[in-house]
Amino acid sequence: MVFVHGVGNRGGTLYQRRSTYQELLARVFLLPAVSDDPASTPVFAPLWGDAAAHARWRHASVPGRDVESLGGAVSDLDQDVVDAALEAVRWGRCEPDTLLLELAAQGLEDAVAVLFAALPGAVGDIGALTRAAHVAVQVLAYLRTQEGLHPEADSAVRHPWLASLRNDRELVTRLLQESEGYAFLPDGTPSRKRAPRRPEVLGPEGLLATVGWLRRKAVSAAQRPLRSRLFPALSDTVTACLGDILVYLKERGSVAEPGPIVRIVGATLDAAAEHRGDGDPLVVVAHSMGGNIVYDLLTHFRPDLAVDILVTVGSQVGYFEELKLFHASDDRIPNADEPKVALPTTIGRWVNVVDLNDPLAFRAAPVFAGVEDYRIPTGALWAHSGYLNEPGFYERVAGRLRSPR
Incomplete structure (x- = not known):
């Protein structure tokens, strides 16, 4: 299993604790649905955020706050x-x-x-x-x-x-x-x-x-x-999203010379594929911008890789394809003969999870053939950032994976 994080993640103690905690939740909830030996199944988590956006003036361009209060990126x-x-x-x-x-x-x-x-x-x-x-x-x-x-x-x-x-x-x-x-x-x-x-x-x-x-x-x-608490949280989320998306699109590179984020995530998928046992599926859980990176990688940079189960959560893959931002995007689709983009041959099963309270979560099924959209009703204001730390998310996705598509 591979976790590909979303925007705003940077290395450090808290990131390591979160990553460890998310792996633990995956082992007790999600892996039993897809593996006969969840305790020993390797779990990988590439940290691509350190190669993403770094604001040179420490987000001084964000309105409504002074420079000293900016602290970290998000x-x-x-x-x-x-x-x-x-x-x-x-x-x-x-x-x-x-x-x-x-x-x-x-x-x-x-x-x-x-x-x-x-x-x-x-x-x-x-x-x-x-x-x-x-x-x-x-x-x-x-x-x-x-x-x-x-x-x-x-x-x-x-x-x-x-x-x-x-x-x-x-x-x-x-x-x-x-x-x-x-x-x-x-x-x-x-x-x-x-x-x-x-x-x-x-x-x-x-x-x-x-x-x-x-x-x-x-x-x-x-x-x-109120404003001193909610405004920074909202503006940091938007800033992190815009920054990491723009830097990725600018620096993702080409097949011959892939950018640093593409190399980091691709190397991790290689390692996961190498370590899985016979008959074990390769499962990728990609949050937010991580879903866009994985799709770009599987359809353009590394079509030699194959993922048995892709779970995108709080992601924008459907919207990115509507805007034709992927290298593999075809401007001729949709048309009368192809109303949707075909499910990539490198993806066996694709489950896309959205929360209606998450402004950064987009459907994929209306755009891609064969994708299963699943709505998780948290009703929470922290929906976008909170998915992967909530046990209920893992339990619900496991139930989805146990059932036939």
């Missing part, structure tokens, strides 16, 4: 999540100690998404992240079970124990108790069985540490004006 995923989720705190609709509890009242899955998406920023210990990834399995299996039992009900009916809780620490503790023993069967069906408790996740390095981190973020966020 806002952190965890900050995007927190800034979007904590508006209720700023407007006095809840206290910092009850942020998750307020979200859970509307939908427990929203609270779970925030909790697990914030983990890489809150918890630096890889062992704790590993335990949390396994806990995510039991939590998601519990949520899916309750959804199946009460398909039309709200959180109050599905989880009546929420009414007795007073704060977020109690929510996390009770959630772990209620989800104890839940797991997914090999076919993806949730079930419950007797299982040993995992008391270590309740310690200072586990999910409760994330609750404390969220509270500190909430207190800080509540003391800042």
